[in-house]
Amino acid sequence: MILLGAAVLLVGRWLTPHTFHGAILQSPLPAQDFSLMSHVGQRVALSDLRGKIVLLYFGYTICPDVCPTTLAELAQARKLLGRDADQVQVLMITVDPERDTIPVLADYVVHFSSTFLGLRGTPDETAQVATYYGIYYEKHDSDSALGYLVDHTATVMVIDRNGYLRLVFPFGTPAEDMASDLQYLLRK
């Protein structure tokens, strides 16, 4: 199934010029570097990942609908890339560092893929990185047994292998569409 998916993507690329599914940044900008603690207990800098496509997502583990959906689609998109999956690194930065401790993040992201990296900053670091990428997030109180909830930008940012911010996938972009765009960026 995965091989077939990859084959279809490949053939599709040869037959037609590529149409991006994600929103393209017409003048790609160098993605601002940052360094945050990862769920494996080491700091990871964006620049450490140069040479890979980085898919950057901001979310939190208590979010039961939007976040797991996006992470599951990202995992599926990687699978569709077959061997090229190794060229794609998914990063999830928590917008709820207060409750998403490193052990929580570790158990959470690995459920979707053992290759995903969960990142956690101090509140200040998190705010700084979010600002770099135009990410909005804000806690709001709720009547829910979950306590406060966090509104947050739910897009996925695509940073190419040279460290340029190239594409933005809106929430709900199917795995197949993301894989198609990633395949194109990897072949270019």
Place this chain on the structure above:
Amino acid sequence: MRLTVFCVLMGVLVLAACATATPTPTLAPAPKIAVEGMWGRPSPKIAQAGAFYMVIRNTGAAADKLTAARSSACTTVELHESYQMSNGTMGMRPVTGGTIEIPANGQVELKVGGLHIMCIDKKVEFNNGVKLPLTLVFAKSGEINVQVEIREQGM
């Protein structure tokens, strides 16, 4: 002769009895609820909550309301909705008024990025293939028991 009169009289009485025993059909419209396509995504054990999705159909001529839900798989069950704000920002909140209206001759889809039933403080692991009991409580239709299958979407 007497017997014939008796029989006729009895017949009339029986017919009369039947006529009065038959209740006049009620004209008040009622909802008729059916629930299908129940599923939830496998979620990490550490994740405090999991979402359930489904389609609630109402083929009756009156609206109904989903007022609550409960499950032995969850400590608390709440009705929530995700909503989109500007610039791709998503938020989530308990549904306004605490209920979900199911219109007459209509349906409501509980789906990813929209309305969903939230299972908080999971008591079991949401592994692929697991089936979880869920009781939906409607204002008029009462309780409806369903099973929610945990599976990857689109399978």
